[in-house]
Amino acid sequence: MTDNKLINLINISKAYGETVVLDDLNLYIRENEFLTLLGPSGCGKTTTLRIIGGFETPDQGKVIFEGKDISKLAPNERQLNTVFQKxxxxxxMTIAENIAFGLKIKKKSKNYINDKIKYALKLVNLEGFENRMPDSLSGGQQQRIAIARAIVNEPKVLLLDEPLGALDLKLRQDMQYELIRLKNELGITFIYVTHDQEEALTMSDTIVVMNQGYIQQVGTPEDIYNEPKNAFVADFIGDSNIIASTMVEDKVVNILGTNFPCVDTGFGKNKPVDIVIRPEDIDLVKPEEGIITGRVTSLIFKGVHYEMEVMANGHAWLVHSTDLFPVGDEVGIKVDPFDIQIMHKPTSEDEEAVELEE
Amino acid sequence: MNVPLNVKNRLQQKRKKDHDRTLKIGKSNNIKLLSFPYIIWMAGFIIIPLFMILYYGLTNKNKHITLENITLISNPINQKALLLALELALISTVICLLLAYPLALILRKSHKRNNSFIVLIMILPMWMNFLLRTIAWQNILEKTGVLNNILSLLNLPTLNIINTPTAIVLGMVYNFLPFMVLPIYNVLVKIDKDVINAARDLGANGWQTFAKIILPLSIPGVISGITMVFVPALTTFVISTILGGSKIVLIGNVIEQQFRLGNWHTGSGLSLVLMVFILLSMAILSKYDKESEGSHIW
Structure with a gap:
């Protein structure tokens, strides 16, 4: 990944009738980056991708690609290719004809096309499928052909619109690794759209969390997970305990009536904030060792860990732990200061969404 | 009872399964019963008449088996009527296709709400009786008809369309156009928008996308449209009688006359010849038509 801005979206707005899908969106994508647009349905992630691909025109704003404004170019005039959801x-057409489609239009030589088909099928592990028809392939195989069909054109950017959405869980996980491998072998930029936070965390260099047409946070998977900027991001990425609290002073936060030490400063004195604590960051200890105490109210075995709910100070705390505490046990809750993430409280719904780019 | 418990359970399960199965069969039998009225209808008015035509076509008045009814087609008048019918049906089908395909494309692109309006306008004439519609065209095209009245009011030369093949083609196109539009429209709307987007994405311009993606994918609809226009156009005698006058005789008119004159044997024999042509054209078309589109509008 370099710092070279390959694609730059400037002040993009898009509305369908009364519904505003994107409002003044700014985003840049670096060369050779795996960038994921993540958000719930209707957050504008697919529209953003389609604007980059040229299937939608923004009402306002520009799409800059390698320094040139491509906002008005048709999809066939853009140096990028798309892998569609379905x-x-x-x-x-046969598989070979599907893959050759873009190359034939560019009037490449027969030998070149045949070599490319072989290369692409090998890349997606479907050698020998040249003469099959798309109908005869499974969903996962069809998706790989769709990827092969796009990459033989050697695009600088591959756009992927929820490409794994229709596949079952196991296949989806396999394909995630496959996509990372492909990206590394091809050395091109991937822009990936998904609503699956796990998928985003697994594959991305950069995650862009979106909601209601606004970018909520841009960062590495670690940033997004460990330091969510607001309650939406914290809630959307993984399980979390989000609690309205008060910042008493620097490095002290009052959660549900008890003061907890934390590491954040600069919020002011007695300011209302939201805090987020990941369930795996809560240590359950003996009652006398905890900062607060509570009672286990539910216990579920999840395979890797136990998921427990602890009632303490009037709040049901979600806890993930490999240690088992039976229902009804009294336990102490301990949280390390750096595991408490403090977030500004939105004063209005607008502010919740606006200006988090810094 | 010293049957082990698990065996007993299994027996019970099996009995229950058998019971379920009989229930299911009973249900599907009930559903089959519902088709009975139609089967009687089909037998009485389609299958039996077909066999009667076959019988009459291959026999003479003395009930001897003969091919003379069929060879009557080589009679110059009949031959001319058949060739003209084929020619006019072909021309009408081509014109319908040329009119219908762009219309179906426009319908596909336009907004859903406008669509139902355009389709309504298309279908609206079909709510009127077929004969009435054709007679209306007669009134429009007559020597002193609506069209010529308007032309002479504007001091333009009048046209002589009525009782020409042109009038018949006009009537056929007018009457059968919806049967071409609907099946084509139906396949076009079923093409996933992202398939077209994918073609554009891979570098195809508008024309290439049409030629390589939209057109090939719409062939089934085109085929059923052609069938639904060509067959009725080939066999019509009403349109040619009303708009073609007595001078232009199509094979449909010949057959109609034979039946009117009581020559059931000749009429049936010529019908069989016509049927061979229809089956032949259907066989050629069905080679391209894997899934039959548009049949649902019947």
Whole structure:
């Protein structure tokens, strides 16, 4: 990854009738980056991708690609390719013809095309599928063909619109690793759209969390997970305990009536904030060793860990732990200061969404 | 009872399964019963008449088996009527296709709400009786009809369309156009928008996308549209009678006359010849048509 800005979205706005889908969006994508647009349905992530691909025109704003404004170019005039959600293979053509489609239009030589088909099928582990029809392939195979069809054109950027959405869990996980491998082998930029936070955390260099047409946070997977900027991000990425609290002074936060030490400064005195604590960051200890005490109210075995709910200070704390505490036990709750993430409280719904870019 | 418990359970389960199965069969039998009225209808008015045509076509008045009814097609008048019918049906089908395809494309692109309005306008004439519509065209095209009245009011030369093949083609196109538009429209709207986007994305311009993606994917609809226009156009005798006058005789008119004159054998024989042509054209078309589109509008 370099610092070279390959794509720059400037002040993009888009509305369908009365519904505003994107409002003054600014975002840049670096060369050779795996960037994921993550958010719930209707957050504008797919629209953003389609604007980059040229299938939608923004009402306002510009799409800059390698320093040139491409906002008005048709999709076939842009140096990027898309992998669509439902594969969008050409069912009246064989696999080889599907993959060759873009190359034939560019009038490449027969030998070149044949080599490329072989290369692409090898890359997606589907050698020998040249003469099959798309109908005869499974969903996962069709998706790989869709990827092969896009990458033979050697795009600088590959746009992927929830490409794994239609696959089952196991296949999806396999394909995630496959995509990372592909990205590394090809050395091109991937822009990936998903609503699956785990998928985003696994694959991305950069995650862009979106909600209601606004960017909520941009950062590495670690940043997004460990230091969510607001309650939406914290809630959307992984399980979390989000509690309205008060910042008493620097490095002290009052959570549900008890003062906890933390590491954050600069919030002012007695300011209302939201705090987030990840369930795996809560240590359950003997009652006398905890900062506060509570009672275990539920226990579920999740495979890797136990998921427990602890009632303490009137709040149900979600705890993940490999140690088992049976329901009804009294336990102490301990949290390390650096595991408490303090977030500004939004004063209005607008502010919740606006200006988090810094 | 010293049957082990698990065996007993299994027996019970099996009995329950059998019971379920009989229930299911009973249900599907009930559903089959519902199709009975139609089967009677089909037998009485389609299958039996077909066999009667076959019988009459292959026999003479003395009930001897003969091919003379069929060879009557080589009679110059009949041959001319068949060739003209084929020619006019072909022309009408091509014109319908040329009109319908762009319309179906426009319908696909336009907004859903406008769509139902355009489709309504298309269908609206079909709510009127077929004969009435054709007679209306007669009134429009007549020597002193609506069209010529308007032309002479504007001091333009009048046209002589009525009782020409042109009038018949006009009537056929007018009557059968919806049967071409609907099946084509139906396949076009089923093409996933992202399939077209994918073609554009891979570098195809508008024309290439149409030629390589939209057109090939719409062939089934085109095929059923052609079938639904060509067959009725080939066999019509009403349109040619009303708009073609007595001078232009299509094979449909010949067959109609034979039945009117009581020559059931000749009429049936010529019908069989016509049927061969229809089956032949359907066989050629069905080669391209894997899934039959548009049949649902019947």
């Amino acid at each position: 594969y969008a293979l050409f069912n009246h």
